Amino acid sequence: MKSEYICIVCPNGCELSVEYEGETMISCSGNRCQRGYRYAESMITDPMRSVTSSVLVEGGVMPLVSVRTSAPVSKKRMFDVVRAIKELKVQAPVARGQVLVSDVLGLGADIIATRTVEAKRSERRRLILRGK
């Protein structure tokens, strides 16, 4: 089998042509370095993907905050990560870049917010009264 990939390890974005059989890579071309070779190999044996989704926000000016994984996770575990995200609920305010889950499912990636969601005015008053 043959596949084409864009290496995402560095900004060069080399176009990789890969020949493989099952989970065994036979050849790789187009890579400018060994990291690209290893990336191609990982795409054959255990492809990785970043996960993007959204999380429920309580007391926010918006009901959801967009999130993504801080690093790609194994494609085989993507749906587990999506499920973990769907079970999540956070309290406003949420800051862009805030880690909402550290090391999700032990996969070595965090779930981070990709935008800011301010607290509703009534929620801000409640947080101030509680000393937060």
Ligand code: SF4
């Ligand atoms: S093959 Fe090497 S140079 Fe090319 S994008 Fe991948 S890491 Fe960068």
